[in-house]
Amino acid sequence: VIDIRKLYGNTGAFTYDPGFTSTASCESKITFIDGDQGVLLHRGYPIDQLAEQSNFMELSYLLLNGELPSKAELEKFSGTITRHTMVHEQLAQFYRGFRRDAHPMAVMCGVVGALSAFYHDSTDIADPHQRLVASHRLIAKIPTIAAMAYKYSVGQPFVYPKNNLSYTGNFLNMTFSVPAEEYEIDPVVEAAMDKIFILHADHEQNASTSTVRLAGSSGANPFACIAAGIACLWGPAHGGANEAALNMLREIGHIDRIPEYIARAKNKDDPFRLMGFGHRVYKNYDPRAKVLGKAATEVLAKLGKNDPILDVARKLEEIALTDPYFVEKKLYPNVDFYSGVILSAIGFPTTMFTVLFALARTVGWVAQWNEMIADPEQKIGRPRQLYTGHTQRDYVPLTQR
Numbered sequence: 571v572i573d574i575r576k577l578y579g580n581t582g583a584f585t586y587d588p589g590f591t592s593t594a595s596c597e598s599k600i601t602f603i604d605g606d607q608g609v610l611l612h613r614g615y616p617i618d619q620l621a622e623q624s625n626f627m628e629l630s631y632l633l634l635n636g637e638l639p640s641k642a643e644l645e646k647f648s649g650t651i652t653r654h655t656m657v658h659e660q661l662a663q664f665y666r667g668f669r670r671d672a673h674p675m676a677v678m679c680g681v682v683g684a685l686s687a688f689y690h691d692s693t694d695i696a697d698p699h700q701r702l703v704a705s706h707r708l709i710a711k712i713p714t715i716a717a718m719a720y721k722y723s724v725g726q727p728f729v730y731p732k733n734n735l736s737y738t739g740n741f742l743n744m745t746f747s748v749p750a751e752e753y754e755i756d757p758v759v760e761a762a763m764d765k766i767f768i769l770h771a772d773h774e775q776n777a778s779t780s781t782v783r784l785a786g787s788s789g790a791n792p793f794a795c796i797a798a799g800i801a802c803l804w805g806p807a808h809g810g811a812n813e814a815a816l817n818m819l820r821e822i823g824h825i826d827r828i829p830e831y832i833a834r835a836k837n838k839d840d841p842f843r844l845m846g847f848g849h850r851v852y853k854n855y856d857p858r859a860k861v862l863g864k865a866a867t868e869v870l871a872k873l874g875k876n877d878p879i880l881d882v883a884r885k886l887e888e889i890a891l892t893d894p895y896f897v898e899k900k901l902y903p904n905v906d907f908y909s910g911v912i913l914s915a916i917g918f919p920t921t922m923f924t925v926l927f928a929l930a931r932t933v934g935w936v937a938q939w940n941e942m943i944a945d946p947e948q949k950i951g952r953p954r955q956l957y958t959g960h961t962q963r964d965y966v967p968l969t970q971r
């Protein structure tokens with residue numbers, strides 16, 4: 571009998587690392603995280619400084635190009651993105667194939683994947699110029715596609731991009747304006763939305779980014795790779811947690827019910843987890859959650875909204891930060907904990923939360939994809955396995971089984 575383990579594996583040393591908790595899959599110069607200290611840097615710049623002082627367009631340039639742009643560079647970049655915001659009319663027809671009650675993330679997976687059928691020139695990924703064009707198309711079109719997913723779900727007509735608006739203002743207009751009424755973009759809402767986009771733009775080799783890199787490592791079409799990233803982001807353990815976190819806060823509903831949910835989270839026999847808490851890398855406060863916690867209070871106050879779930883969120887955070895179970899396991903609020911409170915105040919339904927995450931993360935995905943393709947060390951991603959199945963055995967004919 572031949573031992574398959576000897577045949578297929580163990581010819582050299584390799585690590586068994588489920589969930590890749592301690593395996594680096596690539597070198598990268600884009601984003602740095604120190605999970606113990608709660609530090610997040612993009613191209614060296616701290617996330618809190620970027621969130622307070624920069625804007626999503628500038629951050630997109632930084633992630634893609636490695637340096638902050640000059641005024642002229644930023645204008646040129648914004649102009650390029652603005653010129654690509656339209657989608658092909660035939661893509662608009664594509665939406666009609668979906669049920670109206672389809673989850674918008676399902677629609678996003680399909681529509682973004684379908685872009686690969688519209689841009690055949692983007693298949694020459696060895697050409698840096700073509701890669702840049704594909705990147706610009708993705709960053710520019712994703713707000714249009716996301717807004718259309720929303721409009722389709724509520725049965726309203728699609729709103730075309732308006733190129734005299736900012737990136738974020740244009741997205742809000744395409745989402746919330748209706749032809750019969752004048753829609754004015756509230757600067758408070760625009761600033762909060764832009765901040766949310768900044769805070770979700772990149773986060774090094776998380777599950778969806780690794781998915782984009784893995785898909786791209788075979789030389790696949792970039793639009794298809796981003797669709798793969800969107801599919802991965804959808805899961806409740808990843809980007810889907812913002813939707814789950816808000817649903818959980820609404821279900822708790824009142825601070826008096828928090829102890830019941832804390833007890834459930836600690837109970838090993840109950841699969842319930844406190845959504846918006848815990849992170850694979852951060853064993854300290856997620857710096858993005860700090861910015862968003864502050865922004866949630868400001869936005870609700872400025873919009874004059876008094877949502878009781880903000881009180882539930884604050885109290886839950888207070889209790890969890892002192893509870894021995896959470897302290898010992900280093901479970902702190904993550905980026906998804908407060909983002910839903912803000913998005914809900916702005917007027918987004920929970921099903922759109924992960925779509926907004928995907929919109930912002932697209933720039934991180936394309937930056938990471940570009941870096942990977944340009945890396946001369948890049949190989950097709952091909953994890954190994956630890957085979958635990960049968961050793962070789964002889965086929966038994968059906969009549970003898």
Ligand code: ACO
Nearest residue numbers: 807808809811835843844845846847848849850899904906
């Ligand atoms: N509530 C209660 N207990 C938790 C939670 C939580 N939210 N998160 C982790 N734990 C516990 C686990 O039960 C486990 O306990 P054990 O050691 O007694 O078995 C321990 O903490 C470690 O948890 P793991 O699942 O092993 O940690 P991992 O790094 O694999 O998971 C994850 C990280 C998926 C984010 C997890 O904390 C979780 O499910 N959180 C809730 C979902 C969420 O908010 N996800 C968003 C992440 S951020 C993002 O993707 C943008």
